[in-house]
Amino acid sequence: MRVTDTTLANQLSGDLESQQATITSLDEELSSGQALTKPSDNPVAAADTLGYSRQIAQAASDQSNASTAQAWLGIGNQTANQVINTLQSVNTTVLQALNSGGDNAQSYNEMAQQLQGQISQLVGLANTQYGTTSIFAGTAGVSQPYSTAGDYSGNSQSFTISVGGGAPVAVSVPGDQLFGGGTSGVQSVFTTLQNIVTHLQAGPGSASYSSLKTDLDNLGANMTQAETAATTLGESTQAVSAATTAAETTSTQLQTILATTQSTDVPTVTAALQSDLTTYQAALYAVSQTVPETLAQFLK
Secondary structure: OOOOHHHHHHHHHHHHHHHHHHHHHHHHHHHHOEOOOOHHHOHHHHHHHHHHHHHHHHHHHHHHHHHHHHHHHHHHHHHHHHHHHHHHHHHHHHHHHHOHHHOOHHHHHHHHHHHHHHHHHHHHHHOOEEOOEEOOOOOOOOOOOEOOOOOEOOOOOOOEEOOOOOOOEEOOOOHHHHHOOOOOOOOOHHHHHHHHHHHHHOOOOHHHHHHHHHHHHHHHHHHHHHHHHHHHHHHHHHHHHHHHHHHHHHHHHHHHHHHHHHEOOHHHHHHHHHHHHHHHHHHHHHHHHHOOHHHHHHHO
16 A cells, blocks of 8 residues: 555654644643643542542641640640649638637638638639630530539530541530539539538537538549549540641641642653653654655644
Protein backbone atom coordinates (compact mmCIF):
# COMPACT_ATOMS: atom_id res chain seq x y z
CA MET A 1 0.00 0.00 0.00
CA ARG A 2 1.44 3.36 -1.10
CA VAL A 3 1.75 6.04 1.59
CA THR A 4 0.90 9.39 0.10
CA ASP A 5 2.47 12.67 1.05
CA THR A 6 -0.83 13.73 2.60
CA THR A 7 -1.03 10.60 4.77
CA LEU A 8 2.56 11.01 5.89
CA ALA A 9 1.98 14.70 6.61
CA ASN A 10 -1.09 13.92 8.74
CA GLN A 11 0.78 11.28 10.69
CA LEU A 12 3.78 13.51 11.32
CA SER A 13 1.52 16.44 12.17
CA GLY A 14 -0.31 14.34 14.76
CA ASP A 15 2.95 13.16 16.33
CA LEU A 16 4.30 16.68 16.56
CA GLU A 17 1.04 18.04 18.02
CA SER A 18 1.13 15.34 20.69
CA GLN A 19 4.70 16.29 21.58
CA GLN A 20 3.74 19.97 21.64
CA ALA A 21 0.84 19.22 24.01
CA THR A 22 3.21 17.38 26.35
CA ILE A 23 5.71 20.24 26.27
CA THR A 24 2.94 22.79 26.94
CA SER A 25 1.63 20.73 29.88
CA LEU A 26 5.09 20.43 31.44
CA ASP A 27 5.73 24.15 30.92
CA GLU A 28 2.43 25.02 32.62
CA GLU A 29 3.25 22.72 35.52
CA LEU A 30 6.58 24.44 36.07
CA SER A 31 4.96 27.87 35.85
CA SER A 32 2.13 27.08 38.31
CA GLY A 33 4.11 24.86 40.65
CA GLN A 34 1.09 22.52 40.73
CA ALA A 35 1.35 18.95 39.52
CA LEU A 36 -2.45 18.61 39.43
CA THR A 37 -4.47 21.29 37.67
CA LYS A 38 -7.29 18.93 36.73
CA PRO A 39 -8.18 15.32 37.70
CA SER A 40 -7.32 13.99 34.26
CA ASP A 41 -3.67 15.00 34.81
CA ASN A 42 -3.29 12.06 37.19
CA PRO A 43 -6.54 10.33 38.24
CA VAL A 44 -4.85 8.25 40.95
CA ALA A 45 -3.09 11.26 42.49
CA ALA A 46 -6.32 13.28 42.23
CA ALA A 47 -8.21 10.59 44.17
CA ASP A 48 -5.43 10.52 46.79
CA THR A 49 -5.64 14.31 47.08
CA LEU A 50 -9.36 14.16 47.81
CA GLY A 51 -8.75 11.49 50.43
CA TYR A 52 -6.01 13.52 52.13
CA SER A 53 -8.21 16.62 52.08
CA ARG A 54 -11.05 14.75 53.82
CA GLN A 55 -8.67 13.44 56.47
CA ILE A 56 -7.24 16.93 57.04
CA ALA A 57 -10.78 18.28 57.47
CA GLN A 58 -11.51 15.54 60.02
CA ALA A 59 -8.30 16.33 61.90
CA ALA A 60 -9.30 20.02 61.97
CA SER A 61 -12.70 19.04 63.38
CA ASP A 62 -11.00 16.91 66.04
CA GLN A 63 -8.75 19.84 66.96
CA SER A 64 -11.74 22.17 67.25
CA ASN A 65 -13.61 19.69 69.46
CA ALA A 66 -10.51 19.17 71.57
CA SER A 67 -10.20 22.93 72.05
CA THR A 68 -13.79 23.05 73.31
CA ALA A 69 -13.17 20.05 75.55
CA GLN A 70 -10.07 21.70 77.02
CA ALA A 71 -12.11 24.83 77.80
CA TRP A 72 -14.78 22.76 79.57
CA LEU A 73 -12.20 20.81 81.53
CA GLY A 74 -10.23 23.93 82.42
CA ILE A 75 -13.30 25.43 84.05
CA GLY A 76 -14.26 22.10 85.64
CA ASN A 77 -10.80 21.55 87.14
CA GLN A 78 -10.65 25.08 88.49
CA THR A 79 -14.12 24.76 90.04
CA ALA A 80 -13.39 21.35 91.56
CA ASN A 81 -10.25 22.75 93.19
CA GLN A 82 -12.25 25.67 94.60
CA VAL A 83 -14.81 23.24 96.01
CA ILE A 84 -12.10 21.16 97.67
CA ASN A 85 -10.45 24.26 99.13
CA THR A 86 -13.81 25.45 100.51
CA LEU A 87 -14.54 22.08 102.09
CA GLN A 88 -11.08 22.01 103.64
CA SER A 89 -11.82 25.42 105.14
CA VAL A 90 -15.13 24.13 106.53
CA ASN A 91 -13.32 21.12 107.93
CA THR A 92 -10.92 23.44 109.76
CA THR A 93 -13.87 25.41 111.16
CA VAL A 94 -15.60 22.28 112.47
CA LEU A 95 -12.39 21.05 114.08
CA GLN A 96 -12.02 24.46 115.71
CA ALA A 97 -15.57 24.21 117.04
CA LEU A 98 -14.83 20.79 118.48
CA ASN A 99 -11.77 22.14 120.25
CA SER A 100 -10.93 25.20 122.28
CA GLY A 101 -11.77 27.67 119.51
CA GLY A 102 -15.49 27.25 119.98
CA ASP A 103 -16.02 27.41 123.70
CA ASN A 104 -18.85 29.96 123.68
CA ALA A 105 -22.09 30.70 121.87
CA GLN A 106 -20.72 33.83 120.18
CA SER A 107 -17.86 31.87 118.59
CA TYR A 108 -20.30 29.22 117.37
CA ASN A 109 -22.59 31.85 115.83
CA GLU A 110 -19.68 33.53 114.07
CA MET A 111 -18.63 30.18 112.64
CA ALA A 112 -22.21 29.50 111.53
CA GLN A 113 -22.35 32.84 109.70
CA GLN A 114 -19.03 32.08 107.99
CA LEU A 115 -20.35 28.70 106.83
CA GLN A 116 -23.55 30.23 105.48
CA GLY A 117 -21.41 32.41 103.24
CA GLN A 118 -19.48 29.33 102.11
CA ILE A 119 -22.73 27.51 101.31
CA SER A 120 -23.72 30.39 99.01
CA GLN A 121 -20.28 30.24 97.44
CA LEU A 122 -20.65 26.51 96.78
CA VAL A 123 -24.10 26.97 95.21
CA GLY A 124 -22.51 29.50 92.84
CA LEU A 125 -19.73 27.05 91.99
CA ALA A 126 -22.27 24.27 91.45
CA ASN A 127 -24.01 26.45 88.83
CA THR A 128 -20.79 27.27 86.95
CA GLN A 129 -21.33 27.60 83.20
CA TYR A 130 -19.36 27.26 79.99
CA GLY A 131 -20.98 29.89 77.79
CA THR A 132 -24.65 29.38 78.59
CA THR A 133 -24.35 25.69 79.51
CA SER A 134 -24.05 24.52 83.10
CA ILE A 135 -21.11 22.14 83.28
CA PHE A 136 -22.43 20.29 86.34
CA ALA A 137 -25.97 19.53 85.09
CA GLY A 138 -24.92 16.30 83.43
CA THR A 139 -26.82 16.07 80.15
CA ALA A 140 -30.04 17.55 81.58
CA GLY A 141 -29.59 20.87 79.79
CA VAL A 142 -30.76 22.99 82.72
CA SER A 143 -29.03 26.33 83.24
CA GLN A 144 -29.23 26.31 87.05
CA PRO A 145 -28.96 22.69 88.25
CA TYR A 146 -28.71 23.75 91.90
CA SER A 147 -31.27 25.85 93.77
CA THR A 148 -30.24 28.30 96.47
CA ALA A 149 -31.06 25.54 98.96
CA GLY A 150 -28.69 23.15 97.17
CA ASP A 151 -31.35 20.93 95.56
CA TYR A 152 -30.09 19.23 92.36
CA SER A 153 -32.17 19.18 89.15
CA GLY A 154 -29.53 17.79 86.79
CA ASN A 155 -28.90 14.12 85.99
CA SER A 156 -26.09 11.63 86.54
CA GLN A 157 -24.90 11.40 82.90
CA SER A 158 -21.52 12.90 82.03
CA PHE A 159 -21.39 15.42 79.17
CA THR A 160 -19.02 14.07 76.50
CA ILE A 161 -17.27 15.43 73.41
CA SER A 162 -15.71 13.39 70.59
CA VAL A 163 -12.09 14.48 70.14
CA GLY A 164 -10.75 11.76 67.85
CA GLY A 165 -11.13 8.21 66.66
CA GLY A 166 -11.63 6.77 70.14
CA ALA A 167 -14.59 6.89 72.49
CA PRO A 168 -16.00 10.34 73.40
CA VAL A 169 -14.31 11.95 76.41
CA ALA A 170 -16.26 13.07 79.48
CA VAL A 171 -15.49 16.79 79.80
CA SER A 172 -17.33 17.33 83.08
CA VAL A 173 -18.75 15.38 85.98
CA PRO A 174 -22.43 15.44 86.94
CA GLY A 175 -23.10 17.64 89.93
CA ASP A 176 -23.96 14.75 92.23
CA GLN A 177 -20.49 13.27 91.65
CA LEU A 178 -18.84 16.46 92.88
CA PHE A 179 -21.35 17.76 95.43
CA GLY A 180 -23.04 14.53 96.50
CA GLY A 181 -26.76 13.83 96.69
CA GLY A 182 -28.73 12.47 93.76
CA THR A 183 -27.77 8.88 92.96
CA SER A 184 -24.22 9.24 94.29
CA GLY A 185 -24.86 7.47 97.59
CA VAL A 186 -23.13 10.32 99.45
CA GLN A 187 -25.05 12.92 101.41
CA SER A 188 -25.22 16.26 99.60
CA VAL A 189 -22.50 18.66 100.67
CA PHE A 190 -25.21 21.29 101.05
CA THR A 191 -27.08 19.09 103.52
CA THR A 192 -23.84 18.46 105.40
CA LEU A 193 -22.99 22.15 105.63
CA GLN A 194 -26.51 23.20 106.57
CA ASN A 195 -26.49 20.60 109.37
CA ILE A 196 -23.20 22.04 110.61
CA VAL A 197 -24.70 25.55 110.62
CA THR A 198 -27.73 24.32 112.56
CA HIS A 199 -25.58 22.52 115.13
CA LEU A 200 -23.30 25.53 115.55
CA GLN A 201 -26.28 27.82 116.06
CA ALA A 202 -27.44 25.53 118.87
CA GLY A 203 -24.37 26.64 120.82
CA PRO A 204 -21.75 24.67 122.73
CA GLY A 205 -22.77 21.55 124.60
CA SER A 206 -22.60 17.79 124.54
CA ALA A 207 -25.46 17.49 122.01
CA SER A 208 -23.82 19.89 119.59
CA TYR A 209 -20.46 18.22 120.06
CA SER A 210 -21.89 14.80 119.21
CA SER A 211 -23.74 16.17 116.18
CA LEU A 212 -20.67 18.01 114.91
CA LYS A 213 -18.65 14.80 115.16
CA THR A 214 -21.18 13.14 112.86
CA ASP A 215 -21.11 16.17 110.56
CA LEU A 216 -17.33 15.91 110.40
CA ASP A 217 -17.60 12.31 109.19
CA ASN A 218 -20.11 13.32 106.51
CA LEU A 219 -17.87 16.21 105.50
CA GLY A 220 -15.00 13.77 105.12
CA ALA A 221 -17.11 11.71 102.71
CA ASN A 222 -17.94 14.87 100.75
CA MET A 223 -14.27 15.80 100.52
CA THR A 224 -13.30 12.32 99.35
CA GLN A 225 -15.98 12.43 96.67
CA ALA A 226 -14.88 15.89 95.50
CA GLU A 227 -11.27 14.70 95.27
CA THR A 228 -12.39 11.66 93.23
CA ALA A 229 -14.29 13.94 90.87
CA ALA A 230 -11.22 16.16 90.50
CA THR A 231 -9.15 13.08 89.65
CA THR A 232 -11.69 12.09 86.98
CA LEU A 233 -11.48 15.55 85.45
CA GLY A 234 -7.69 15.37 85.52
CA GLU A 235 -7.72 12.04 83.67
CA SER A 236 -10.04 13.47 81.03
CA THR A 237 -7.72 16.47 80.66
CA GLN A 238 -4.82 14.12 79.94
CA ALA A 239 -6.90 12.18 77.40
CA VAL A 240 -7.91 15.38 75.59
CA SER A 241 -4.32 16.63 75.61
CA ALA A 242 -3.17 13.37 74.01
CA ALA A 243 -5.96 13.56 71.42
CA THR A 244 -5.03 17.16 70.63
CA THR A 245 -1.39 16.22 70.05
CA ALA A 246 -2.42 13.28 67.86
CA ALA A 247 -4.75 15.44 65.75
CA GLU A 248 -2.08 18.12 65.30
CA THR A 249 0.51 15.52 64.29
CA THR A 250 -1.88 13.85 61.86
CA SER A 251 -2.85 17.17 60.31
CA THR A 252 0.79 18.21 59.84
CA GLN A 253 1.71 14.87 58.27
CA LEU A 254 -1.27 14.89 55.92
CA GLN A 255 -0.65 18.47 54.84
CA THR A 256 2.95 17.57 54.02
CA ILE A 257 1.82 14.55 51.97
CA LEU A 258 -0.86 16.61 50.23
CA ALA A 259 1.61 19.36 49.36
CA THR A 260 4.00 16.76 47.98
CA THR A 261 1.23 15.19 45.90
CA GLN A 262 0.00 18.51 44.52
CA SER A 263 3.31 20.30 44.07
CA THR A 264 5.57 20.03 41.07
CA ASP A 265 8.77 18.01 41.37
CA VAL A 266 10.79 20.77 39.71
CA PRO A 267 14.02 18.81 38.93
CA THR A 268 12.10 15.88 37.46
CA VAL A 269 9.70 18.01 35.41
CA THR A 270 12.51 20.26 34.20
CA ALA A 271 14.48 17.23 33.01
CA ALA A 272 11.38 15.81 31.30
CA LEU A 273 10.68 19.13 29.58
CA GLN A 274 14.27 19.43 28.35
CA SER A 275 14.14 15.86 27.04
CA ASP A 276 10.84 16.46 25.26
CA LEU A 277 12.12 19.69 23.71
CA THR A 278 15.17 17.85 22.41
CA THR A 279 12.99 15.08 21.02
CA TYR A 280 10.66 17.61 19.42
CA GLN A 281 13.53 19.42 17.73
CA ALA A 282 14.90 16.12 16.49
CA ALA A 283 11.48 15.20 15.13
CA LEU A 284 11.24 18.49 13.27
CA TYR A 285 14.64 17.86 11.70
CA ALA A 286 13.61 14.34 10.72
CA VAL A 287 10.50 15.70 9.07
CA SER A 288 12.54 18.17 7.06
CA GLN A 289 14.63 15.32 5.74
CA THR A 290 11.79 12.92 5.07
CA VAL A 291 9.00 14.85 3.39
CA PRO A 292 9.10 17.35 0.55
CA GLU A 293 10.34 20.82 1.50
CA THR A 294 6.96 22.45 1.09
CA LEU A 295 5.39 19.87 3.40
CA ALA A 296 8.10 20.31 6.00
CA GLN A 297 7.62 24.04 5.90
CA PHE A 298 3.89 23.46 6.39
CA LEU A 299 4.49 21.30 9.46
CA LYS A 300 6.75 23.94 10.97
